Every structure is written in structure tokens, then in C-alpha cells.
Amino acid sequence: MAAANAIEMRGITKGYPRVLANDRVDLDVRKGEIHAIVGENGAGKSTLMKILYGLTPPDAGEIRLEGTRLNKHRPSDAIRAGLGMVHQHFMLVDTLTVAENVVLGEEPRVAGIMIDAAAARERVEKLSSQYGFELDPDEYIENLSVGLEQRVEIVKVLYRGARILILDEPTGVLTPQEVSELFVILRALREAGCTIVFITHKLDEVIELADRVTVMRDGRVTGVVEAAETTKEDLARMMVGRDVLLRVEKAPATAGDTVLAVRGLAAVGRKGTKVLEDVDLEIRAGEVLGVAGVQGNGQTELVEVLTGLRKAHAGEVLLGGADVTGLTPRAIRDLGVAHIPEDRQARGLVLEFTVAENLVLGRHHREPFSRRGVLRLDAIREHASELIRENDLRPPDPDVAAGTLSGGNQQKVIVAREFDGEPTLLVASQPTRGVDIGAVEFVHQSLLEMRDRGAAVLLVSAELSEIMTLSDRIAVMYGGRIVATFESGEVDEETLGLAMTGAWTGGATARSDGDRRATPEVTAA
Amino acid sequence: MKRLARFTSVLSPVAAVAAAFLVGGLVVLAIGESPLRIYGILFRGAFGSVDGVGLVLFNACPLIFAGLAVAFAFRAGLFNIGGEGQLYIGSFLCAWAGLSVSSLTPWLAIPLLVVAAAAGGALWASIPGFLKARFGVHEVINTIMMNFIAIGLTSYLVVNVFKEAGQMTPQTPKILASAHLPRLAGAARALGIPLPDANPLNASILIALAAVGLAWFILYRTTLGYEIRAVGLNAAAAENAGINVRRTLVLAMLLSGAFAGLVATNEVMGFRHRFLDNFSGGIGFMGIAVALLGKNTPVGVLLAALLFGVLNTGALEVDVFTDVPRELILVLQAITIILVVVGNEVLTRRLEQRVRPAEATGADGNADAGAATGEAA
Amino acid sequence: REPKEAQTEGVFRVGMVFDVGGKGDKSFNDSAYRGLLHAADEFGVEHTEFEPGQDADRETGLRKLAQAKYDVIIGVGFLFSEAMRSVAVDYPNVRFACVDFDVRPDETLPQNLAGLRFREEEGSFLVGVLAAMHTETGRIGFIGGMDIPLIHKFEAGYIAGARHARPSVSTTVAYTGTTPQAFADPAKGKELALLQYGRGVDVIYHASGSTGNGVIEAAKEAGKYAIGVDSNQNYMAPGHVLTSMVKRVDNAVYMTVKSVLDGTFAGGVREFGLADDGIAYAVDQYNEGLITDEMAAAVEEAKAAIIAGSIVVPKE
Amino acid sequence: MFELAIFDAALRMATPLILTALGGLFSERSGVINIALEGILLTGAFASIVATFYTGDPWVGAFAGILAGVLVSLIHAIVSIVFKADQIVSGVAINLLAMGATQFLTWIIWGSSANSPPVAGMAHWTLPESWGALARGVNAVIGHYPPLVYVALAAVFVSHLVLWRTPFGLRLRATGEHPEAVETLGVNVRKMRFAGVLLSGALAGLGGAFLALNTHQFVKNMSAGRGYIALAAMIFGKWNPLGALAACLLFGYAEAVQMGLQGRGVPTQFVQMIPYVLTMVALVGVIGRTRPPAASGKPY
Numbered sequence A: 001m002a003a004a005n006a007i008e009m010r011g012i013t014k015g016y017p018r019v020l021a022n023d024r025v026d027l028d029v030r031k032g033e034i035h036a037i038v039g040e041n042g043a044g045k046s047t048l049m050k051i052l053y054g055l056t057p058p059d060a061g062e063i064r065l066e067g068t069r070l071n072k073h074r075p076s077d078a079i080r081a082g083l084g085m086v087h088q089h090f091m092l093v094d095t096l097t098v099a100e101n102v103v104l105g106e107e108p109r110v111a112g113i114m115i116d117a118a119a120a121r122e123r124v125e126k127l128s129s130q131y132g133f134e135l136d137p138d139e140y141i142e143n144l145s146v147g148l149e150q151r152v153e154i155v156k157v158l159y160r161g162a163r164i165l166i167l168d169e170p171t172g173v174l175t176p177q178e179v180s181e182l183f184v185i186l187r188a189l190r191e192a193g194c195t196i197v198f199i200t201h202k203l204d205e206v207i208e209l210a211d212r213v214t215v216m217r218d219g220r221v222t223g224v225v226e227a228a229e230t231t232k233e234d235l236a237r238m239m240v241g242r243d244v245l246l247r248v249e250k251a252p253a254t255a256g257d258t259v260l261a262v263r264g265l266a267a268v269g270r271k272g273t274k275v276l277e278d279v280d281l282e283i284r285a286g287e288v289l290g291v292a293g294v295q296g297n298g299q300t301e302l303v304e305v306l307t308g309l310r311k312a313h314a315g316e317v318l319l320g321g322a323d324v325t326g327l328t329p330r331a332i333r334d335l336g337v338a339h340i341p342e343d344r345q346a347r348g349l350v351l352e353f354t355v356a357e358n359l360v361l362g363r364h365h366r367e368p369f370s371r372r373g374v375l376r377l378d379a380i381r382e383h384a385s386e387l388i389r390e391n392d393l394r395p396p397d398p399d400v401a402a403g404t405l406s407g408g409n410q411q412k413v414i415v416a417r418e419f420d421g422e423p424t425l426l427v428a429s430q431p432t433r434g435v436d437i438g439a440v441e442f443v444h445q446s447l448l449e450m451r452d453r454g455a456a457v458l459l460v461s462a463e464l465s466e467i468m469t470l471s472d473r474i475a476v477m478y479g480g481r482i483v484a485t486f487e488s489g490e491v492d493e494e495t496l497g498l499a500m501t502g503a504w505t506g507g508a509t510a511r512s513d514g515d516r517r518a519t520p521e522v523t524a525a
Numbered sequence B: 001m002k003r004l005a006r007f008t009s010v011l012s013p014v015a016a017v018a019a020a021f022l023v024g025g026l027v028v029l030a031i032g033e034s035p036l037r038i039y040g041i042l043f044r045g046a047f048g049s050v051d052g053v054g055l056v057l058f059n060a061c062p063l064i065f066a067g068l069a070v071a072f073a074f075r076a077g078l079f080n081i082g083g084e085g086q087l088y089i090g091s092f093l094c095a096w097a098g099l100s101v102s103s104l105t106p107w108l109a110i111p112l113l114v115v116a117a118a119a120g121g122a123l124w125a126s127i128p129g130f131l132k133a134r135f136g137v138h139e140v141i142n143t144i145m146m147n148f149i150a151i152g153l154t155s156y157l158v159v160n161v162f163k164e165a166g167q168m169t170p171q172t173p174k175i176l177a178s179a180h181l182p183r184l185a186g187a188a189r190a191l192g193i194p195l196p197d198a199n200p201l202n203a204s205i206l207i208a209l210a211a212v213g214l215a216w217f218i219l220y221r222t223t224l225g226y227e228i229r230a231v232g233l234n235a236a237a238a239e240n241a242g243i244n245v246r247r248t249l250v251l252a253m254l255l256s257g258a259f260a261g262l263v264a265t266n267e268v269m270g271f272r273h274r275f276l277d278n279f280s281g282g283i284g285f286m287g288i289a290v291a292l293l294g295k296n297t298p299v300g301v302l303l304a305a306l307l308f309g310v311l312n313t314g315a316l317e318v319d320v321f322t323d324v325p326r327e328l329i330l331v332l333q334a335i336t337i338i339l340v341v342v343g344n345e346v347l348t349r350r351l352e353q354r355v356r357p358a359e360a361t362g363a364d365g366n367a368d369a370g371a372a373t374g375e376a377a
Numbered sequence C: 001r002e003p004k005e006a007q008t009e010g011v012f013r014v015g016m017v018f019d020v021g022g023k024g025d026k027s028f029n030d031s032a033y034r035g036l037l038h039a040a041d042e043f044g045v046e047h048t049e050f051e052p053g054q055d056a057d058r059e060t061g062l063r064k065l066a067q068a069k070y071d072v073i074i075g076v077g078f079l080f081s082e083a084m085r086s087v088a089v090d091y092p093n094v095r096f097a098c099v100d101f102d103v104r105p106d107e108t109l110p111q112n113l114a115g116l117r118f119r120e121e122e123g124s125f126l127v128g129v130l131a132a133m134h135t136e137t138g139r140i141g142f143i144g145g146m147d148i149p150l151i152h153k154f155e156a157g158y159i160a161g162a163r164h165a166r167p168s169v170s171t172t173v174a175y176t177g178t179t180p181q182a183f184a185d186p187a188k189g190k191e192l193a194l195l196q197y198g199r200g201v202d203v204i205y206h207a208s209g210s211t212g213n214g215v216i217e218a219a220k221e222a223g224k225y226a227i228g229v230d231s232n233q234n235y236m237a238p239g240h241v242l243t244s245m246v247k248r249v250d251n252a253v254y255m256t257v258k259s260v261l262d263g264t265f266a267g268g269v270r271e272f273g274l275a276d277d278g279i280a281y282a283v284d285q286y287n288e289g290l291i292t293d294e295m296a297a298a299v300e301e302a303k304a305a306i307i308a309g310s311i312v313v314p315k316e
Numbered sequence D: 001m002f003e004l005a006i007f008d009a010a011l012r013m014a015t016p017l018i019l020t021a022l023g024g025l026f027s028e029r030s031g032v033i034n035i036a037l038e039g040i041l042l043t044g045a046f047a048s049i050v051a052t053f054y055t056g057d058p059w060v061g062a063f064a065g066i067l068a069g070v071l072v073s074l075i076h077a078i079v080s081i082v083f084k085a086d087q088i089v090s091g092v093a094i095n096l097l098a099m100g101a102t103q104f105l106t107w108i109i110w111g112s113s114a115n116s117p118p119v120a121g122m123a124h125w126t127l128p129e130s131w132g133a134l135a136r137g138v139n140a141v142i143g144h145y146p147p148l149v150y151v152a153l154a155a156v157f158v159s160h161l162v163l164w165r166t167p168f169g170l171r172l173r174a175t176g177e178h179p180e181a182v183e184t185l186g187v188n189v190r191k192m193r194f195a196g197v198l199l200s201g202a203l204a205g206l207g208g209a210f211l212a213l214n215t216h217q218f219v220k221n222m223s224a225g226r227g228y229i230a231l232a233a234m235i236f237g238k239w240n241p242l243g244a245l246a247a248c249l250l251f252g253y254a255e256a257v258q259m260g261l262q263g264r265g266v267p268t269q270f271v272q273m274i275p276y277v278l279t280m281v282a283l284v285g286v287i288g289r290t291r292p293p294a295a296s297g298k299p300y
């Protein structure tokens, strides 16, 4: 008799040194359904899926796939059992081509030992055209956009004949248009008989797409509900264990003098390609300028030029009227520019340093933390204790290594550090990426507080809702240019999403810039 | 947790050394010798007399400098394999200074030569440092290349330009007498320690101890040290924080080379009083092992250098008085390092217990799990 | 053979300390060791030997032997000179000898230290004569180990000898390297030799320790000729080793031990040369066929002239 | 500078470098930095002479070199893959171990801490003279170099094919770039890394065998830094077999030219610096920043 459940997990337990990631978790996914798993950061969703896929051995528990017991299995066993997974962090090898990535581990062969490159290419082309993916099998991954990378991941899964698909936070990096395209694909796959597990933080998507939802918190399952019978608020409560403010309260801006003015800014990338072109910007004291755009359209480079990390090729950056183009990062910082970098672990913190050491990073060379080249440890500690108290950092210990803090607390360390010392300009890049609802609340409120205290804020985010709620004005970047600017309130997510694809042509303040990225479906939409 | 970590970092090298001696003992046994006798001779050589202890310190001295050089660069994320070349250039410059000045009081001569030694090492190290910072060329290759170049260069100078007249030995004449570092035998006797006059232990060991303190101070108490560590741990974050990464890399390399150059204080100023072609024979490379064993901390380097000093001193005793060759000691040193790194990983993992359900707090929340689960077939 | 740490009553003990390259180099060190074994055999003396690991160990090692009351301590190689000087003064009851002792101008040695020196340039001169007469191409080669004054002496004598026998001869000189490793890199020795043979050189004299094993190997492979050094190396490639410049370190060592035993030991520098067979060129069953009568005559004539002082061989 | 003898010398000097650099390449392509190459080279040299000494057959010696290389690299694999210890530390320790152990064993086997007695070398591949003109022609080409020279050259092309045309190569390269990705596709990362490291041991061990068999003898420390030079060549060649070949030939050529230039007025010491200076200049000028496999050096 055929099993009614595609996936059955029973009593899954997994402990890590400081945290119980999965605590006796049960999960049932019915055949042919789209099953969403939601939960805060660190709730244990990815861990559960990695256990299912055989990447991580559980400490205890039992797994059945379509009725067959999987015991101490490895990914190869899971793949053979019909499981496919699109990971939260894409599992693609940048230096290989699309076709190579797809066939890796299950290569078509000639003469028994050589890769049949032609066959590989053909298979990829076939799968790709079947779902309208438009993938070039010979393109290298490093040249693909995130959206295309995700399609490669899906092709990888389909190539292996998966009947059960796991997608871990697939929409985090996509534009609204790309998200709806993905949903079309997922529904088509469901029609074709596939079972889909879908992990997300976006409750709208759950309501829109899923059949059923499993909610996790602190490594445990806190609820399993039919999507049609629930609301976002209910889900949020199950996730966090309390009521959550889903919108930020914001007073209207009272803008003052121009703090930052950017004129005709251009920059070139590694291979001499233009990554920024003719960018004009202006931010006044007491206002938030949001910069929206799909990853890789020049936002990162813009922030780097503004903070002195990258050389400008042309144009100028004026801070309070003074030309700061080409100054070193330290000089720019010393002029009152604070920066929350987009990748907290890569650029924001020295994970092996203590919290106290991290809290002076960037100002360590100035009084009172340093005098005549010698560190003043008491001043550094005192400063740390103060910030820890003010920002409710946990654990409240200045001497623990920053790397041992949770993601949310790591971000709080950066925020506390950068907001301390009354910056005149705050450049915040993806300040809430990968941070859970509680920490998001904190960061958002802190940002607005800075604004209300008279700082100019440049907010770069891939999260449209974040841009919409926090910004007073919104600039959209595409292909290294600013293609449109809006007053907040006069624009909706659809329009923004369209502008982000470079396909939007309306509006007085907008400038269109071709349709390099636009797909026919999107322009038609 | 912190105490546990400290415990681990002390315990693992100690356990590794013990295990290495065990393995070495088996090797000795395998060639039909008694491990007890061999180890007895080894430790008698190192600890059996004041002379032996003096030799241990004398042998440890250059390793302290060489180990500090590697450890210091390591803190900035640089792997300085070039200690050997740097110590040759430092020693040569030191000797050259000692030959160029005709008369000077010790109060000026000694500092002058010490500075020359450090400057020579720093100069040589700054080249790969600069190439790394400016062109991104990996320092490992360049430091290796520069070892060969330094050896060739000093060899040329000592054979063709600075050779002591009428001698076969490729060495310079003796340096200015007032620049010699005094041997410690006299001072030790004044303290009631019967260190023989012939014992080569000299004031360089005091410079080495000061260097350990200096390295510690720079790394943990100065702004520069903070920046060096930040760059070594996360260059991108350091850059983001306004630290000039390139400058920091060059400075770290410079200081690292200076430590290597200070080997000259023992070899040139304290012991030989001249530059001898090829005198080192691998001190720079042993410095790598010392730094690794000492976990790249100044105090760790000191301890590891002392351990190697014991082994080298004992090795000579074994070499002279038994049929077991000194290579056994090399084997022992290598096994120690391997066991230290392996042991460290194993112990750390052992000690980091995973959280189990029983220990988890507040075991509620599973109540509504399974509310909509279907029956397995 | 079990070396003793403590003195056994009445047994005479000799300690030997080797140079870089060590026992088994089939050349310099082995020659010294042969002398020691010969003495041990004949006089029943006890002996121990070792090879210091680092430069500072030379002196410390010598001291350890002296402290353990060895009767004679022999250092093999000029690198021991300085250490010998200071240790000998501290242990006046122990006899020291140093092969290739690097004597300073106007130096007087302590009574218990003998500096054993060899006039390698004289022997090198003779093998140079043989090389120049044997070459068909008119080109001969020299391969030195480490590029240092000691080896320059070999080179200078060799070239002078060759020019003496055949003024038009052309010479090619190469050194393996600048570190002690240069005396122990047969791979490089072989390539250097093959390169010289490839350029028309057909006889190569090597003064390069075990690096020379590669040179001799190359001679065999290329069908050309090599000249051995220090020990008689003719046997290593019969028919391809033209001769060997033999430095009778073995004799010097044997004589030293003997002189101590019979009470004739005297400190000071002792030079060995052609006159006292301290230096020689080797002729044996392996190279008989290569040395023509004419060559033998010429080389003997040169030898006589050197001994008589009518030829003064340059040292650099 | 362009005479045949120099090219001959260059190729022979390059041979151990080529094999060792290929070894390093397989290891690093799998994500494991292998500083231990120096020690593996030395051990391979030692083992090949021991085996030849006892069997009289240099081919058995070559095989023993490979085997010893694999065994030593197994230590590196276990320490750095299973125990996830620092790869450079492990490599440094293994080099020390190889240095000590080979000398120690040389002393045990032959009573000399310096070198072994001479052993039989490898005969060149030749056809019997009785085959006439054909044999002479073939011998002039194939018989010109020791057999392992041809083996090394063949290894370059085989490695190229393996890395770029076979599933194994694809997986190996992917493992060095992104091990997690490879694991998720059901490929065992540990096995791939073991394969890479052990292959590197086999190749470097063979390189050592060539070094020793070509001189018919083991001499202590006879690797003399060639393992590090091979590592430089691998980086110089941008982690590609053909690039590594070119770099090794360049190093071999620089070395040979250096030998050829000797005795022409320039001090030996300066001539001998040529290959090293050349490497540094080349790294700065021609190559610039090279990009290693993304995950190399990172334990998985």
C-alpha cells in the first residue's frame, strides 16, 4: 500500500555545543502538497532539512520517505529515494558551468570514464526549456544573477528525478516578479505530482502558496495548520511566542540641510566593467533615503565608494559640502560617517575578538580608547559595559568572543557601535538580513531614532517591505544606475519591483535604462 | 568555558609531548636500545648539570627569536617562512656594523648592533610584505625564494668581500670587542650558580626574554597590535573599520623580520663574534615549528623554544655517547607537533559536549506538534 | 661496538667528530674514519664518533668528549678549527687533532693540539696534468661543492697543472652551491657534469663530497671521464674515473693516534704533501688502462718538480 | 643559452618538480594545502633507493617511492581531513618527520647518516641495435632521457584529461571550490579529499624516486627545497597541469642556464639566485594575483 505521507520524521533531535537545534521534532508532509515551514532564525528549520537530506546525522529520531525507512543515510541515499534540496545558501560551484554544476555527482559518461559533455549540455537544455528557465548550459555560475542561480539549483534537483523538493528560503533574494515566477513553477511541479517543502520567513508567501504549515520555535514544533485556515498574525504568534508588531510606527520626517550629495559618481569593477555610472544622490539631515534593487546592481559598490572602501572612477561625493571623494575609510569615519556593512560576519565584526574589542573597532585608535599608541583597556571595557546595558546585548559579558553570540546579537553589537558617537551620516546596508523578528524590531527602531535625532540615513536593502516602511524617499538601482526615485507613499511594491528589473518606464523622476534583465513575462505583467 | 579552553590549551601540548616520548621510546625499543637509558642520557644532558641547563637556554635563545618572528606574522595572517633568510641578513648587517665601527663604548656599540640586526631582518621581510600588500603575491612563495637569495648574498659577501684574511673558513673577522654580549657565567657565579666559563650562554637570552615581553605588549596592549590582530583575523572587517590593511601587513612583516634578525644577538654578538657563512642551518625553519607548538602566542613560543632547547641539548648527549643518532630527536619533535595539533582538535571536540534534550529548558511546546500528522503506512 | 660513557680502566679511547656530509660520504669523512678503524684494529683502541647537528654543537660536543676523558679527540674538517683552539686550552691533558686545520698567520698552537693540513693544490696539480693529457677535445672541467676558499685551492691547483701540461687547454668551472648542502647534492652534481660533457668537456675533476657521486655517475652515463677526490674513487665507475686526487686523511689520522700511543705526539701544524705521501693520485686496476706511459712519465716529472720546489703551485 | 645540453638538463631537473607540482595540484584542487610535498619527495627518494638496494630493480624502487609517498600523505590526510587540524601545521610537521626519519633509517640500514651506497639506475628505454635504422631513430628520441622523464610528461597530460574530462576530475575540482555543494550532491567529500591527497603523495613520491634513482643514491635532505619550488610552480601555473608543466620547465631552464652561466665571470652566488629572483619577478609582473581553489586550506 502506498504511503499517504511523502515525508515522515519522528522525534528528531539534534544538539550542537551551545544549542539544541532540533528537540524531538515530528514532521509529516503529505504527498503532492506544498508544505511550508516557518520559524524565527535559529528555530531549527534548516537543521531539520539537513537531517532529512542526510547532510547532518541526527542524535535521535526516525525518518521515512514514502514509507521507506532511512537509516544513517547520506545525501546520496536521499537523492536515490527521490529527494531534492535547494539550499538556503546556494550550493553552486562558481568556477564551473551551469551544465557541470547540474550533472556533478551523476555525470553522463562516454567510454565509461569520460564525461559526456554533449549529453550533459543537452539534458540541461531540455529541462531548462521545459520550465522556461532560459539557462545557457555553458555559462559559468559566477556570471549568473541570483535568480538564474536558483533556477540552476532547481534544474539540479529535477535532473536527479526528484519527486520531493525542499526549498530552504528560496525567495529571500528574489524580486517580487521573480517570486511570482517561482510560484508558477512550484505550482506546475505540484501538478506534475511533486511534493514540495518550502521554508520562508515571509508569511504572505505562506498564505499565498502553501497547503499546510508547520511552525517551529527554539528547535520544537509549535503548530501544524492548514494554510487556508490561518492568518499571518496567528503564524507570527506561534513563531515568536508573543504578539508581534508587523509594522513600524513612523513619524513624518523633518528634513534639514543636505548632508550627503553625490554627483555623477562612477566606478569600475574588477574586469573593468562599469559597476556604477552617473549616480546622483542627495540626503538631508533627518531623512531616510532607501535604495532598492536586486542584488548586484551597484548598491554594494555605491556603499563602498561612499565609505571610502572603493575608488570612484568619476564624480564626487560631498559630505556637508566638503569633497570627500577618495579619502580613506578612516578619514571618512572620522568625519562622522557610520556604516553597517551588508555582511556582518565578513565585514562588520572580528568574530574572534571579544565584544568589548568589537565595540571599539574603528575608533580604537582614538581617545579615550588609545593614547600614544597604547590601548587603554579600562576605557574600552567601560565603554563596552555601557553599550551592553543600553542595547540589551546578550549575554551581558564584554569578554565573550563575538562569534559566540547569536546572529541577532551580533547585529546588535554592530548597531550599538555604529550608532554610538552621533554620526551625521549613517550608511546601513541590509541591516536586518538574516535577523529574526525581534532583532528586526530593534534595528528598525534604532534607525528611526537616529533619523529623528537629525542623522541622514542611507538604507540599502533587498527587503522591499523594509524599504517601504522606513524610507522617506526611495531610489531604485539597476545596472549601476539610479533608474527611478520616489517619494515614499506614492509607490507600491509592484512598481518598485518593476523598476528593479529595469523595465519600468513611467514617472517624472525615473530614468529607464534598457531591459537587460527583463524577461518578456515580466514586461507583460 | 573559558577556563576549560585554557585548560585544553595547556593540557594538549603536555599530553602530546608525553605521547611523543612514548612513540619515540617505541622507536628506540625497535632498534634494540633501552628507551629508559636513552631518555636518561637525554635528560642528563639537559638537566644533569648547571652546564646542561645553560646549554638548554643557549639553544633555546635563537629559537625564541625565530619563533616570535613566525608567530608575530601569523597574527597578521601572514605565514613567514622567511625567518631563515631574515636572520642571515640581520646577522650579516649586525656583523658588518660591528666591523665598520672601530671603537665605541659598549653602551653605544651594543645598541647599535642590536638595531642593525633587527633592521636587517626587517628590511628583508619588508620585501615580501610589500609585495603582498601591493601586488597580492603570496608571502609564502616570496619568503621561500628570499631565503635562498639571502643565503647566496651573504655567502658571496663573506667569501668575496668580508672574508677574514688568511683563513679557509668563510667567515668575517671578529667584530668590535666592545659590542660582544657578555657571557653569563660570571654573573651566574656571583649569584652562586656554578655555570662554567666555557658555557656559551650569554646576555642574548635576556634580550630574548625582553623580546617575548615586547611581542606580547605590542600585540595585546598597543593600537598597532590591535590592528595587526584585526587584520589577521578578518581583513575585510579591519578595512571596513578604517584600518589601513596594507600598511598593517607591511608593518607586521617588518616587526616579524626584526625578531628574526635579532637571532644575531646570540649568534653574532654573543657566541661567535663574527658572521660565519651558513651558520644557521635551519633555525628559521625550526622557528616555524616552535611557533606552531606555542600556538603563536609569545609565551607559548618561549615554552616551546625551551622544550626544543631541551631536546637539542639532550640530542647532542645522545649523539655523543650512544649509537642512537640525533635524528631520533628530529623524529621526536615532529611527532610532538603532529600530536599537539591532533590532540588539540580531539580534546576541544571532546570537551564541547552537545546539548541533549534533558538539559534543554522548559519542555513544553511539543503539545500541538503532530496535531495534523497522518498515520504512517 | 659499544661506546662508553665512563672510562674503562686502562683502555685508550679516541673520539672523532665529523664534518658536514658525515660518515658514509665515500670521500673525505670516510677517509678519516678508515684511518680511525685502522688504528683501532691495530692498537685495540676504543672509539666513538658523531656528527654535530648545529654549528654551536661542534664546540660543545668536543667539550663533552674531553670531559668524558677521551685520550685523543679528532675533528674532521676546517670548521672545527675555532672550537678546537678554545677546547684544547681548557683540557691540556687531552690530545686534539684537527684535519684541515685553518691556521691563522703567525699562530702557535698549544702543545696538545695538532693541525693536520694537506697541500691539496699539489695533488690537484697532478690530476690536472693527467686531465690535460687525457682530454681529446682540449676541454676539461672542474666541479666544486660549496663555493669557499678551501675548494678554490683544488680548482687553482688543477688548472695550473693542466696549463702546465698543455697551455692551450680550456677549462670550465662550476660550483654546486653556497650552502653545505652543496657537498651533498648528487642530483645537481650529475646535471652540472652532464652539461659540461655536453659542451665538449671530456674530463671533470670534482671536489664536492658526495655531490661528486653524481659527477662520476654522469661520466659513466655519458661515456666520459671523471676524477675522484679525497678517497680513491676509481672503483666507483671503472674505466670512467681517470684517477683520484687522494688525500691521505686516513694516514694522518692513523699516525696521530699512533703518535699519541708511542709518546711522539707533538702539537703544532703538520703539513702533508706529495713528499710524504699525504697527497697522491690513485692508480689501480680500475684505471690502469687510462694512464698511458707518457702520462705517467709527465705526472711523475711534475711531482718531482713540486717536491723539489721548482714548481710552486698556486692556492687561489 | 640555447644549446641542446641546457634543454636536456632543464628537462631532467624539471622532472621531479613536474611530478611533485602535479601532486600538489591534485591535493589543492581537492581543498587540502600540501606543504608536506617536500617531505614526501624526500621519503619517496629514500624508499626508492631502499627497495632498489634490496631487489636490484629500479622499477620496484619507483613503485616503492610511490607507495612511500602515499603512506606519508596518508598521515597528512588523516591529520588534516579526519582530525581537521591546520593543514600547514601538519605539512610542516611531516617535513620535519621525513627529514628525521629518512636520516634515522639511513643510519639504521647503511650505518651512515649521510647517504646510501649506490644502487642500479633505470635503463633508458631503447630498442635493440639489431633493429637497424628504426631502432637508432627511436632510441635517439625515446632513449634520450631516463624513462621517468617520459612518465612525468605523460602524467601531465593524463592529469589534464582526468581533471577536465572525467567525473572524478569534475568532482575533485568542485570539492576544492565548494565542498558543501559536492556533499549535497551525494559525493563523499572526505573520500574526494583523501583521493586528492593520496594522489599527491603518489606523484610526489614518484618525483622523489626519479630524483634518487637518477643519481643512483639516496643522500640526506636530497630534496633540497624542491618540494617548495614545486609548490611555487603549481601556483605559478595557476593550478593547471599544463601551467604547472610550463612553470616547472621554466624553473628547470633557469636552473640549467644558471649552471651553464657559471665560470663566466659572474660570481656563482649571483648566478644561483637567478631562478629565485626570476620566480619573484614573474609572480609580481606576469602573474599578479592568482586565485587558489576557494576552499583550499579550509577543513571540512
Ligand SMILES: Nc1ncnc2c1ncn2[C@@H]1O[C@H](COP(=O)(O)OP(=O)(O)OP(=O)(O)O)[C@@H](O)[C@H]1O
Residues within 6 Å of the ligand: A016, A018, A019, A040, A041, A042, A043, A403, A404, A405, A406, A407, A408, A409, A435, A436, A438, A439
Ligand atoms: N556555526 C555555528 N557554530 C557554533 N555555534 C553556533 C553556530 N551558529 C550558531 N551558533 C550558536 O548557536 C546559538 C544560537 O544562534 P542563532 O543565531 O541561531 O540564535 P537565535 O536563537 O536566532 O538568537 P537571536 O534571536 O539573537 O538571533 C548562538 O549561541 C550561537 O553562538
Ligand SMILES: Nc1ncnc2c1ncn2[C@@H]1O[C@H](COP(=O)(O)OP(=O)(O)OP(=O)(O)O)[C@@H](O)[C@H]1O
Residues within 6 Å of the ligand: A016, A017, A019, A020, A021, A039, A040, A041, A042, A043, A044, A045, A046, A047, A048, A088, A434
Ligand atoms: N553546524 C552547527 N554548529 C553549531 N550550531 C549550529 C550548527 N548549525 C546550526 N546550528 C545552530 O542550530 C540552531 C538551528 O539552526 P538552523 O540553521 O536550523 O536555523 P533556521 O531555523 O534554519 O534559521 P534561519 O531562519 O536563520 O535559517 C541555531 O541556533 C544554529 O545556530
Ligand SMILES: [Mg+2]
Residues within 6 Å of the ligand: A045, A046, A047, A088, A168
Ligand atoms: Mg535556515
Ligand SMILES: [Mg+2]
Residues within 6 Å of the ligand: A041, A042, A406, A407, A408, A434, A435, A436
Ligand atoms: Mg538568530
